[in-house]
Amino acid sequence: MSTSENELNALGEFGLIHHLTRELQSDPDLIQGVGDDCAVLGIGEEQWLVSTDAVVEGVHFDRDFATMYDIGWKSAAAAVSDIAAMGGIPRFVLVSMAIPRNAPLEEMEQLYRGISDLVKQMQAVIVGGDTTRSPDRIFIDFTVIGVNGPGRCLLRSGSRPGDVIAVTGYPGDSAAGLLALQKNVDAPELRQAHLHPSPRCAEGQWLSLQQGVHAMIDLSDGLLQDCDHLAQAARLHFHLESNVLPVSPYLQQYADALEVDPLLLVLSGGEAYELIFTMSPGRVTRIQQEFEARFNLPCSLIGKVSRSEKVGVQVNGDYPEQHGFDHFRS
Amino acid sequence: MSTSENELNALGEFGLIHHLTRELQSDPDLIQGVGDDCAVLGIGEEQWLVSTDAVVEGVHFDRDFATMYDIGWKSAAAAVSDIAAMGGIPRFVLVSMAIPRNAPLEEMEQLYRGISDLVKQMQAVIVGGDTTRSPDRIFIDFTVIGVNGPGRCLLRSGSRPGDVIAVTGYPGDSAAGLLALQKNVDAPELRQAHLHPSPRCAEGQWLSLQQGVHAMIDLSDGLLQDCDHLAQAARLHFHLESNVLPVSPYLQQYADALEVDPLLLVLSGGEAYELIFTMSPGRVTRIQQEFEARFNLPCSLIGKVSRSEKVGVQVNGDYPEQHGFDHFRS
Numbered sequence: 012m013s014t015s016e017n018e019l020n021a022l023g024e025f026g027l028i029h030h031l032t033r034e035l036q037s038d039p040d041l042i043q044g045v046g047d048d049c050a051v052l053g054i055g056e057e058q059w060l061v062s063t064d065a066v067v068e069g070v071h072f073d074r075d076f077a078t079m080y081d082i083g084w085k086s087a088a089a090a091v092s093d094i095a096a097m098g099g100i101p102r103f104v105l106v107s108m109a110i111p112r113n114a115p116l117e118e119m120e121q122l123y124r125g126i127s128d129l130v131k132q133m134q135a136v137i138v139g140g141d142t143t144r145s146p147d148r149i150f151i152d153f154t155v156i157g158v159n160g161p162g163r164c165l166l167r168s169g170s171r172p173g174d175v176i177a178v179t180g181y182p183g184d185s186a187a188g189l190l191a192l193q194k195n196v197d198a199p200e201l202r203q204a205h206l207h208p209s210p211r212c213a214e215g216q217w218l219s220l221q222q223g224v225h226a227m228i229d230l231s232d233g234l235l236q237d238c239d240h241l242a243q244a245a246r247l248h249f250h251l252e253s254n255v256l257p258v259s260p261y262l263q264q265y266a267d268a269l270e271v272d273p274l275l276l277v278l279s280g281g282e283a284y285e286l287i288f289t290m291s292p293g294r295v296t297r298i299q300q301e302f303e304a305r306f307n308l309p310c311s312l313i314g315k316v317s318r319s320e321k322v323g324v325q326v327n328g329d330y331p332e333q334h335g336f337d338h339f340r341s
Numbered sequence: 342m343s344t345s346e347n348e349l350n351a352l353g354e355f356g357l358i359h360h361l362t363r364e365l366q367s368d369p370d371l372i373q374g375v376g377d378d379c380a381v382l383g384i385g386e387e388q389w390l391v392s393t394d395a396v397v398e399g400v401h402f403d404r405d406f407a408t409m410y411d412i413g414w415k416s417a418a419a420a421v422s423d424i425a426a427m428g429g430i431p432r433f434v435l436v437s438m439a440i441p442r443n444a445p446l447e448e449m450e451q452l453y454r455g456i457s458d459l460v461k462q463m464q465a466v467i468v469g470g471d472t473t474r475s476p477d478r479i480f481i482d483f484t485v486i487g488v489n490g491p492g493r494c495l496l497r498s499g500s501r502p503g504d505v506i507a508v509t510g511y512p513g514d515s516a517a518g519l520l521a522l523q524k525n526v527d528a529p530e531l532r533q534a535h536l537h538p539s540p541r542c543a544e545g546q547w548l549s550l551q552q553g554v555h556a557m558i559d560l561s562d563g564l565l566q567d568c569d570h571l572a573q574a575a576r577l578h579f580h581l582e583s584n585v586l587p588v589s590p591y592l593q594q595y596a597d598a599l600e601v602d603p604l605l606l607v608l609s610g611g612e613a614y615e616l617i618f619t620m621s622p623g624r625v626t627r628i629q630q631e632f633e634a635r636f637n638l639p640c641s642l643i644g645k646v647s648r649s650e651k652v653g654v655q656v657n658g659d660y661p662e663q664h665g666f667d668h669f670r671s
Contacts, residue, residue: 019442019449028472030446031453038466040432050469052433054488057385063484065437065471102370103382107395107482112349116360119349123361136368139380141395141482142358152437152471152482154393158384 046244047167048096048228049157058159060099064090068148076192079118081206083125085282089231090153091133092210092284096229098165098219099157101135101212107152109145122149133212162219165288168244169226174289174316176249177299179211180308181259182234183273186280187266196268200261208284214306215286223294230285234313235278235331237287238324248319251326253278257311278331289316376574377497378426378558379487388489390429394420398478406522409448411536413455415612419561420483421463422540422614426559428495428549429487431465431542437482439475452479463542492549495618498574499556504619504646506579507629509541510638511589512564513603516610517596526598530591538614544636545616553624560615565608565661567617568644568654578649581656583608587641608661619646 019027032045042058043051049060066072066086077085094101106126110119130137188205191198218224226245228237242249258273266273290298295312302310349357362375372388373381379390396402396416407415424431436456440449460467518535521528548554556575558567572579588603596603620628625642632640
């Protein structure tokens with residue numbers, strides 16, 4: 012193999028995961044292993060959902076644009092969101108941190124308070140972790156353990172031809188908030204969306220109870236990329252229509268100041284922690300109406316699933332060039 | 342608070358953990374939270390043990406003295422050892438890795454193979470994790486989930502006055518192996534002890550079944566420091582006798598070449614992943630004999646537990662200066 016072929020850039024984040032885990036053993040108690048938002052373990056009568064999520068200073072967060080409290084909250088939200096993505100109930104969180112020896116204690120307290128406030132809001136508890144030294148930058152890895160919710164576990168792979176694709180909330184607002192911070196644009200609602208996202212646990216649990224909802228994922232890498240994960244898992248074609256994508260009034264309002272095309276952010280902006288799901292066309296009206304009334308949150312119908320030789324995502328019939336965020340490619 | 346008081350150095354690793362976690366909430370299903378080797382969760386009929394363990398390149402491992410395979414094996418062994426320390430059965434492992442973009446794929450494969458071979462040997466399975474980018478050094482965090490073994494969960498806090506303190510295997514060999522690698526001394530048995538430790542899962546499970554065994558911990562920071570964890574958890578005094586500490590024939594043989602006092606390594610050398618436990622004096626003979634016969638591994642009686650105003654560890658009646666490894670102090 013040549014050096015260039017050897018490089019992680021070529022494989023990308025998801026290719027690398029696939030490559031490293033291709034020979035893993037199975038286990039009778041392992042219901043869902045690598046490849047979904049959480050591992051699903053069946054122990055006794057219970058189903059457990061377990062997920063880990065790592066963040067690295069300088070890659071996932073930057074102290075220039077967020078307080079340590081914000082960083083703690085946001086990172087923990089990303090981790091808990093993986094449980095929401097399956098309709099599960101987060102219960103226990105473990106926090107592993109590697110921190111520089113000269114880090115001010117007060118900053119570490121703020122970081123930990125951001126984490127524990129998010130965990131508390133999600134009605135979960137921190138039960139352990141590890142704390143060790145890093146020579147320079149902060150690393151945090153979260154382990155979130157949940158139980159399956161009132162409904163069934165919603166996997167990535169369940170979409171069916173004919174399904175309607177839906178997304179909760181406003182997928183572009185978090186990325187717009189980061190831009191606002193970087194460009195020093197005073198857009199408090201967007202900044203809030205970026206710094207203090209709220210994982211959609213209650214929404215995910217409710218969706219997992221609804222007949223006709225077939226597959227779900229949380230929006231972490233970007234709408235296009237996460238739709239692609241759903242499409243690949245089901246080996247189906249996802250068709251999105253750009254004119255029905257949800258653009259928030261705030262994103263609309265600040266788009267000029269941010270010098271950005273709102274639709275680009277909606278399609279490719281990450282870290283939104285909304286839910287993307289697919290459902291039977293016959294159930295759409297009732298689910299959408301009840302969802303919006305119950306959660307006071309938009310539920311937008313953004314496209315359709317079909318059988319096609321072209322597995323993946325198209326927007327208005329085209330393959331978009333940039334899908335979203337891949338840690339080794341972007 | 343002055344700047345110097347603010348620093349993590351002053352608190353140390355364990356002080357920092359205590360400080361950050363002092364206000365954590367409890368939960369009716371949380372049997373044991375922060376402060377032991379694992380969190381113990383009671384869900385339905387089952388007890389689950391969960392632990393995380395983070396390693397950072399340049400702090401916990403160094404590519405100069407180990408292959409990527411060795412690093413994978415050793416790091417995973419450290420993580421699984423926390424389950425052994427409570428007498429549990431490791432079942433599921435999640436691996437979160439942050440790795441530099443230019444890391445050769447072959448090295449990452451070796452690292453992952455070292456991890457998965459250790460996990461396989463422990464009869465557990467890898468079920469998930471996270472893979473992301475690091476700007477420079479490798480960061481790995483393991484989550485190990487186990488169930489309680491055939492016996493009861495052995496906590497750190499269970500020691501009683503009058504108990505005899507025992508340790509399995511040869512605590513100094515791993516540290517001696519690292520010295521051999523650093524000093525280029527050809528001591529294959531010691532190198533092996535450092536690079537390919539085997540967590541004492543079967544031994545821990547057997548001990549958890551024995552009446553009269555009261556407390557247990559795995560030896561990761563060093564005999565003195567880990568005995569101190571047991572002493573502090575039980576608020577008792579641990580007295581060790583240096584003339585009965587187990588020095589392996591290999592450590593004896595290579596001590597001159599390594600230019601080291603074997604007893605210093607036995608007392609302060611970390612990463613041995615042996616078990617330290619305390620037991621009723623009346624059970625000692627039977628447990629020691631059966632253990633050694635069953636596992637072909639020494640079980641050395643190294644001291645006694647007593648009630649005293651001086652909570653902590655003494656060796657031959659003195660407080661040793663250096664306890665072991667603390668990530669923020671050493």
